[in-house]
Amino acid sequence: MLSFLALLSALSQVLVREVSSKPMAPFIRDTIYALASASGRAGVAVIRVSGPNADAALQALTDGPLPALRRAVIRTIYDKTNSDRIDRVLVLRFNGPGSYTGENVVEIQCHGGYAVVAGILSALGRITGLRLAEPGEFTRRAVENGRLDLTQAEAIADLVEAQTQAQRRQALRQLGGHLGMLCEDWRTKLIRAAAWIEAAIDFADEDIPDDAALQSRAALEEIRAQISAHLHDERRGEILREGLQIAVIGPPNSGKSSLVNALAKSDVAIVSERAGTTRDVIEVRLNLKGFAVILADTAGLRESDDAIEREGVRRARARAEAADVCLLVLDGAAPEPDGDWGLEADFTVWNKADLVVKRTRPGLWVSAKTGQGLESLIDRLAGYAQTGMSGEAPVLTRARHRSAFEEAEDSLGRALETKPEDHELVAEHVRRALNAIGRITGRVDLDDLLDVVFRDFCIGK
Numbered sequence: 001m002l003s004f005l006a007l008l009s010a011l012s013q014v015l016v017r018e019v020s021s022k023p024m025a026p027f028i029r030d031t032i033y034a035l036a037s038a039s040g041r042a043g044v045a046v047i048r049v050s051g052p053n054a055d056a057a058l059q060a061l062t063d064g065p066l067p068a069l070r071r072a073v074i075r076t077i078y079d080k081t082n083s084d085r086i087d088r089v090l091v092l093r094f095n096g097p098g099s100y101t102g103e104n105v106v107e108i109q110c111h112g113g114y115a116v117v118a119g120i121l122s123a124l125g126r127i128t129g130l131r132l133a134e135p136g137e138f139t140r141r142a143v144e145n146g147r148l149d150l151t152q153a154e155a156i157a158d159l160v161e162a163q164t165q166a167q168r169r170q171a172l173r174q175l176g177g178h179l180g181m182l183c184e185d186w187r188t189k190l191i192r193a194a195a196w197i198e199a200a201i202d203f204a205d206e207d208i209p210d211d212a213a214l215q216s217r218a219a220l221e222e223i224r225a226q227i228s229a230h231l232h233d234e235r236r237g238e239i240l241r242e243g244l245q246i247a248v249i250g251p252p253n254s255g256k257s258s259l260v261n262a263l264a265k266s267d268v269a270i271v272s273e274r275a276g277t278t279r280d281v282i283e284v285r286l287n288l289k290g291f292a293v294i295l296a297d298t299a300g301l302r303e304s305d306d307a308i309e310r311e312g313v314r315r316a317r318a319r320a321e322a323a324d325v326c327l328l329v330l331d332g333a334a335p336e337p338d339g340d341w342g343l344e345a346d347f348t349v350w351n352k353a354d355l356v357v358k359r360t361r362p363g364l365w366v367s368a369k370t371g372q373g374l375e376s377l378i379d380r381l382a383g384y385a386q387t388g389m390s391g392e393a394p395v396l397t398r399a400r401h402r403s404a405f406e407e408a409e410d411s412l413g414r415a416l417e418t419k420p421e422d423h424e425l426v427a428e429h430v431r432r433a434l435n436a437i438g439r440i441t442g443r444v445d446l447d448d449l450l451d452v453v454f455r456d457f458c459i460g461k
Helices: 002-019 054-061 114-125 137-144 150-161 165-175 178-202 212-231 236-242 256-264 307-322 374-389 399-417 423-441 446-454
Strands: 031-035 042-050 073-079 084-094 105-112 130-132 244-249 282-288 291-297 325-331 347-351
Touching: 031 054, 031 114, 031 137, 042 054, 042 114, 042 137, 054 084, 054 105, 054 114, 073 114, 084 114, 105 114, 114 130, 137 150, 150 165, 150 178, 150 423, 165 178, 165 236, 165 291, 178 212, 178 423, 212 399, 236 244, 236 291, 236 399, 244 256, 244 307, 256 282, 256 291, 256 347, 256 374, 282 374, 291 374, 325 374, 347 374, 399 423
Parallel strands: 031 130, 244 291, 244 325, 325 347
Antiparallel strands: 031 042, 042 105, 073 084, 084 105, 282 291
16 A cells, blocks of 8 residues: 555655646846836836846846845936936835846836936946846736736736726735636645546556545546536626626617717717607716626617618617616606517616606606616616625636637546546546636746736736
């Protein structure tokens, strides 16, 4: 038994190496620089330099000794090609691996005027061994040097893009490593299960415990169930990140466009008493009580001989079917709402409440003209968003996360459907699941993944 356990331990280490990322070079040799803060005029701008020549670059721009690590000091930046003083700045130094990128880093906090920033960047560009950073390259190096996993890197991009408090909170949770830690926990358990399966193949003559196969199968079933639960989360992470899609539908002249304008507090849609004015889908992004919302005004639903209007109605139906929320707007002042549109609405809103004294019809009553009832409608929509998208459990925020989870779930399902004695096939399915989970955090296929993840980053991040 001892010899088998020793072999199993060695095998586990082999499996860890097989599913881990490719070994990184000990150090990235070129040094990069870029404006790390937003471009344009500001009170303060931050220029970051990262790489082995970061300290040398700082010395090339300033006089005197290098400042102590992690201590902010004031220095004068010079363009030493013409002895021109560029600015008085605040300078910080960090040594790798305890920096953002895992390399030696210098941050220059200068005045945010265009001429100052351009002057410092130009001076850096004339230093031998430095080059301008590519989009997302600072964060990419942080991933390559083990400072962040891919889910945390994506969270940084989400924090930069966050427009609502809910988006900010979700990005911060992911930056804290919640999703990455979940994947690593699954990965560790799968490696242990895979070790028992591989042992049954390679050490068939050894005294393998009778319950080894049962333990492995139980682990596979548990992880598959957990992955399935995350996949069936109604896409709340992706919706929160991208915005809740609300389709505003209804018959012509019910006040859909007026309601959209009232919610947006802007004339984004044309309002006219003439039926059929709205022909295409008009989108507007809103912040409803901290949640990102994409409100879509659609063509009035009715039969028409006009080919363009028929296309507008078709698009309205398609948008309603694809939306996360369907908001049916009806004319509350009309004697009877006409038409059966074959669409299921999440909310029914009776518009023109200012013209109706007795409101007996069930639903929300509003007046896009006077604003009556709008706050109640906003509260209902925000409550719907909060119920569907809030939670502390790690969520999938991108299509690549969902794709990898689906592949892992499918592979584990195939492993469980395979006869237990067919160890080779079971092991292959488990390896595929490990590979899929590893892609979430960047444990495998890192070079290909990095190109996909960082191509949409801005320069300076």
